[in-house]
Amino acid sequence: MSLIFYYAPMTSATRIHWALEELEMPYEKKKIDLAKGEQKAPEYLAMNPNGKVPLVFEDGVAIYESLAILIYLGERYGVDKGLFPKPGMERAESLTWLCWAQGTLADAGGRMMRNTSERFPEDERNAKAGESAKKELQTALGIVERALEGKEYLVGGKFSYADLAVAGFVPFLARLGADLSSFKNIQAWSARCTARPALARAMQG
Numbered sequence: 324m325s326l327i328f329y330y331a332p333m334t335s336a337t338r339i340h341w342a343l344e345e346l347e348m349p350y351e352k353k354k355i356d357l358a359k360g361e362q363k364a365p366e367y368l369a370m371n372p373n374g375k376v377p378l379v380f381e382d383g384v385a386i387y388e389s390l391a392i393l394i395y396l397g398e399r400y401g402v403d404k405g406l407f408p409k410p411g412m413e414r415a416e417s418l419t420w421l422c423w424a425q426g427t428l429a430d431a432g433g434r435m436m437r438n439t440s441e442r443f444p445e446d447e448r449n450a451k452a453g454e455s456a457k458k459e460l461q462t463a464l465g466i467v468e469r470a471l472e473g474k475e476y477l478v479g480g481k482f483s484y485a486d487l488a489v490a491g492f493v494p495f496l497a498r499l500g501a502d503l504s505s506f507k508n509i510q511a512w513s514a515r516c517t518a519r520p521a522l523a524r525a526m527q528g
């Protein structure tokens with residue numbers, strides 16, 4: 324077993340946990356206790372100088388940033404398993420969704436959270452920035468809604484890492500206060516994706 328997955332439950336690592344479970348291949352899990360600061364221990368920082376999860380260590384290389392890990396897993400293992408298209412136009416579509424999920428969708432959600440959530444100090448929150456992030460989030464969700472029109476999944480007619488990359492953020496965004504009520508396609512697709520046994524296994528921690 325050569326792949327080691329460093330994670331903490333209910334964090335950015337959960338999408339990667341889900342992605343690994345979808346592959347149904349052996350890997351070793353190492354839970355990092357964020358509350359104890361294990362992500363800032365020198366031996367961990369030597370692998371990921373950002374001191375964050377997730378991290379995948381394989382063949383002597385530490386791979387961090389969940390987007391990079393998802394692409395790595397997709398390219399190396401996901402093609403054979405039908406989770407990531409081989410190089411070509413469907414691969415390009417998948418990469419678009421993976422990058423868009425992180426750079427546009429989650430970015431708007433993150434800004435909304437930082438500016439509206441009481442978990443962040445009041446003097447660091449900006450109501451106007453929170454409001455415009457919320458609008459951007461609704462616009463972004465509208466893009467997913469239209470992309471799903473007449474389709475069960477985003478790319479190639481079957482579940483893939485493109486769906487995982489986007490749907491993996493939806494429950495978090497809903498908890499944050501994103502309004503999904505008019506997005507019927509997203510609701511049905513998100514329910515399909517999040518009902519997958521691989522996600523249930525990942526959620527066990």
Ligand SMILES: N[C@@H](CCC(=O)N[C@@H](CS)C(=O)NCC(=O)O)C(=O)O
Pocket residue numbers: 334335336357362374375376377387388389390
């Ligand atoms: N851009 C990074 C974000 C990773 C991240 O923010 N991880 C958080 C958990 S959600 C973390 O490890 N926080 C611990 C810390 O900052 O000390 C990724 O996508 O992998």
